[in-house]
Amino acid sequence: MAQAVHINPGMMTWARETAGLSLEEAAEKLALKNSAKQTAADKLRSIEHGERPLTDSLLQKAVTAYRRPLVSFYLPAPPQRGERGEDFRTVSGTRGSARENALLDTLVRDVKARQQMLREVLEDEDEGLPLPIVGSATMKQGTQAVVSAIRAALAITPGEQKAARDSVALFTLLRAAAEKIGIYILLLGDLGSHHSDIGEDVFRGFALADDVAPFVVINDNDAAPARAFTLMHELAHIWIGASGISGPLGWTSENSIERFCNKVAGEFLLPNEADAQLPDLDEADAETVIAATARIAETWNVSQAVVTYRLVSMRKISSEVAAAVFLIFAARWRDQKKRPSTPDGGGPSYYMIRRHRLGNSLLNVVRRALQGEILTHTRAAKILGVRPTSVDLLLQERSHAA
Template sequence: MADTRVQVNKRLIDWALATTDLPSDVLADIQQRNKWLQVDFKHYLQPTVKQLGLFARRLHVPFGNLLMDEPPKEEDIRLAFRTREKVPAQVSLTLRDIIYEMQRKQDWFKHESGVANQQLTFVGAARGASASETQRMMARFIALHHAESPRHLYKDQRAQLSQLGVLNMQKGGAGFGTNRPLDVSEARAFVLLDDYAPLIFINQKDSYTARIFSLIHEFGHILHGTDELLMNLDSNKQEEQLINKATTAFLMPEQDFILRVKEYNIRKAARFFNVSPLAAAIRAQGLGLIDHIVPEDFTEQPVASMDSTGGNPYNNALSLNDNRYMNTLIAAQERGAVQPTEAASLMGISYKMMDRTSQMFIAE
């Protein structure tokens, strides 16, 4: 039986080549290896379904888009992100795909799960509040428990936010594999604001101390009801500074922090509060405990940024999603409200991993 071939619009191939984030030398190699992209080939722009699927995956573009009559119009993404430079990041194809994935998860939970049926009163509850007022609001909703490591504190805070109704997701890159990592310098975290299903995304490649800070920082945005789509750069900078200050005060309560620094030192205080040495130094300077900071003196020791899963892909899959989201999605799949393939997509994992991942989650 002859392979089924499809006719592809040349404009869609041009769109794919212009959209992808692959370097020019890799694109040249792809065009050279795929004869159906060459004008003198008898099946020019008539690939088999398999060939077109491989081409789409290689270029990181949706397969369905290549079957359209016209190139798709890209959505305008103007979100603000937590980056190392604390300015809005450029949106790469990898980051764009992660944003779309998080939007799909949020949309399903809000409109189809049957769970997000109550408006969350804390969204925007601290709108216009000062840094100290924001910090007190944070403490009203999240308990700061002492933990033996940043990893344990991060896990505890995620669980508390989940119980509160905030979807909190993490991932280290786009897609199912590891070949499209999200660089921390591009985005550490972002929030998708919503009155019923607010969502916080954390870059899993970041250190645990940074993830802790980002998680509380983004919760601060939710409390402020900040519509980052509409914020200009100047107002965004002011908002970031205010929420950074509130986050620092929340994670390192004043009196306890002063006692720890005076009894020990800044680095030991940082370990106790599960923050970075630089964050602790900034807090100490703000409280008048030190005069100035030399950032190089408070460099954090390199640690493994990804979750300690022992190389087990199923353990890593379990860490990607919010617990409440997973409970709701698995229940929906078991009663037939969501098909297995869709459930796997909404989990952000491959279909072949879904059954075991679900079973491990239920057994926890």
């Protein structure tokens, strides 16, 4: 007979809900089966209510399915929520269901654990020295001072930004420069499958301003042209040492840190030279603004939303028109995502996609640590967010591409 585990049954409910799973989804992940008397979901509900015993084998499955350490299930009561760090999203800017926000909590918790493991690796390699850039600036210095500090550290000129082939090339340029100075940039918008997608209207990105292994996560469910702005916004968070989650780009924000980081990102991507090209459209309607932003966006390899943001921040368009334009851009992106893609068999491999999401810097540290026997394949897999059997293939793919 299976051995029963004695825990507060409410911990099973807490773990499931904070993993963003319904009873039906969780029952499937836990391999519970329907019977003549009860459905699989009803069985799980009975366990969560303490009406049915919880076996050790099922608890072990819950550890994996809910992405929780075993010890957390033995707590006397669920801990208070504090997983997101500071939530810089405002009430008006925060969207998404309870399930999506539970998935977001799980993603942040997972990335924090990976960051801590990476920090330990760097310290074991005697490379765990504090980075002087983390928390090196304050909002009192003003946005231009922070823009100048970031530009000097990245060593990227406005001319180089403008000379990039397109918005994707600009993001690649900025990401490589940030990774070179010790910041790890990840593209993550789910927990490993499209079934756990978290929309860009729930979070745009988040920064974990650790002084040894700072992480920036960008939601790759967002449009590719938007990623450069998100990256620069989160780098501003790193510079002022403010960890937390950021919401969608908009004109107004109730949070002073979000407003500041938005301004830094906007002024970096559209510097003084670009500002001189921005027309005064104070009397224009939304369609006119959209047409005007297209040319500037193409010139500077940014999204039209960034140009719109700069126009309204400089009071060259009204707040009402800006709000309407942002809604049009969001609707346009939702429609674009709904369009079915036609697979031709020539797309990138699973490992190429994973490598792109993880970034060269993170892969290089893990490879070096494996070669130096500082990391096991199991811990390397946890840092990279893949199965242990995939680690070597992932690193080989990186090596071939390089």
